[in-house]
Amino acid sequence: MNKEAAEDCVERAVSYLSEGKIEKAEKLLAKSLSLHPLKRAEELLEKIKCGAYTKKATSGNTSDDGVRQRPTAGQGGKADSATEAEYTTEQLEAVKRIKKCKDYYEVLGVTKDAPDTEIKKAYKKLALQLHPDKNKAPGAVEAFKAIGNAVAILTDSEKRKSYDLYGSEEQHQPATRRTRTQYEYAYSRGFETEFTAEELFNMFFGGNIPTQHVYMRQRRFHRAEHQQQYREPQSGYAAFINLLPIILLIGLSMMSSFFISDPIYSLTPSQKFSVARKTNQLKIPYYVKDNFHSEYQGSVGRLEASVEEEYLNNLKHSCYRERNYKETMLMKARNFGDRDLYLKAQNINTPSCDKLNSLHN
Template identity: 35%
Template sequence: METANKEQAMVCLRKAEKARDDGDLDKAMRMAEKSLKLYPNDNQKAKDFLSELENCREAGEGRGGGGNEGVRQRQSDGCPEEEEEERGGEGERANHTPEQGEAVESVLRCRDYYEVLGVSRDASEADLKKQYRKLALQLHPDKNRAPKADEAFRAVSNAYGVLSDKDKRKRYDMYGESGVRRSQSGGGASFHRGFHGDLDPEDLFRSFFGDNFHFDDMFMDIPRRRRTHFSYHHGNRREPLSGWFQLFQMMPVFLILFLSLFSTFIYPFLYSPPYQFYRTSSHPVERYTKLHSVPYFVKESFGQEYSTAEAVRKLERDVLSVRKQDLREECYAARRRQGFRDVPKDKMPKSCQEYRRLTSSKTRG
């Protein structure tokens, strides 16, 4: 229970930080207080965040402005910086490669969601997932330090969120083309206001790559403002789940794998049917029922397992019963394909003729 509360508290804290970045101090305060309420012990991040919000609000009110104005001027208030990134400063530009910049620009030049992901309009779910994984890793703000990488990353996340949902994809194909085209002067901003996925970019990324995935080993010098702006810094990651909790989450997967292996490799050795209607390596011996001469195949040890005439008769009654049932179903399907038209007996499907043969004669015991 404590672990679950801690996870939920971290979710609330992330929402609070996002609300703070969007300029909604009231919502940020509510979510931060909820985080602290869910997990009051050892939740210093929430406490520090609340103190930061109070400072921002007091500074904004001291200048005679509202809370949102205080957020917009938070560089002088002691709140996290964003101004330099929004201006696309030279320091930021110096920290990315030409390839990273081209990857960002390539996405921002796109005019619809299919172009963003680089897929055709009949792309399958597997195609969408493949392209999302590729682009998300290229554009993740913790890896790609080019200006507007976060915007391109949001575009990719939003495109996948829409196209992977059947209903949203249908609506987008019918109505959304003109509504999501970004204006030439907006630099792509209006492009993201059409449809939206159910998960925010952070949660969607983690659903693909896991909670503990990060780029820190490769990119230790990522500017702090980049992380703060898009909420991917260390303090914003979910705390690693405990080993037992992770194992518990994986139990359904283990169970499915076990059942699959059991049915494929173990079950045939534990149970083998006494007969088959086709030859197999385990049932190589062909026999015919005494009544109607229906062929069936048995194991080489059949003579030892069915050593009495009564045992054989009982088995063959079962063979005939199963065979009749199979033929009846095959006959019905064939007649349905014919539209149940009246046809001569010799034109009837073979399954129907064989079923008639097995059911027309009197059964001898």
């Protein structure tokens, strides 16, 4: 990560040099060396100290981009002779083309149905042209990373299928925020590659993957595995804490069941309440246990008053529902002007209301 940040500082410094901002470039190069020792940063700093770069306004022998050009050998090194840039126009144009690309296929210059062989061939051609050791144009490092990321995604069948379906993360952002090109987000979160651009280059041109990087990946994997093992007990403990209120509620319900005794009677018969009885006043049927006479020590009169009150309340609720249904059907028949439906609604029975009236009479 430090190396990539250092390379980014170098590229920005080159951009400042092209604009004639020598002091800003010098600070960025110093920052780059503090992050990671790069030979290119050291060379540029040495050139600045030797006066190889000057401000654009005062330089008489600088190119249009503010970079001082070296005299050619054929002119004996004279300051006013024809000069030679650090990079060619073709190299700069290649970087600019990558910078304008909107997707990986455009980066490599292939069609969407191109086979792996064509994609790899296009990558090899561009990699030789854009490798930072050969191409010193501003932005060459990012362009090199972009083509590496493109070939890694498009030569992996699963990643390519996902890319074709959903595109990159950047393409799903609103248009007002979509300011970067494919060139500038070669390592977007949605499509990260397993290897760096340099490692991909080595694999395509016969090199091996550096063992240092493999070791670091293995170490990170084991560290992540260890952290996962450490987090598992915590997640189990957290789940227990979340479930604790429910466990307590269930426990309280079970405990309360031990202290709540069965009712003395029931209005409906069951295996437990199997002995039928009737109240003395309204002759309401109710059911008690086999051991009613030995278990119940209270007043039978008060018990039967409770039975009658509960029975009457149940009848009132049932009667209300029956009347409400009948009135709804009558209203529906009136609204539709349906005489048959009206007659049927008039004939709807209300047995609970009938029982309630008979008891009151």
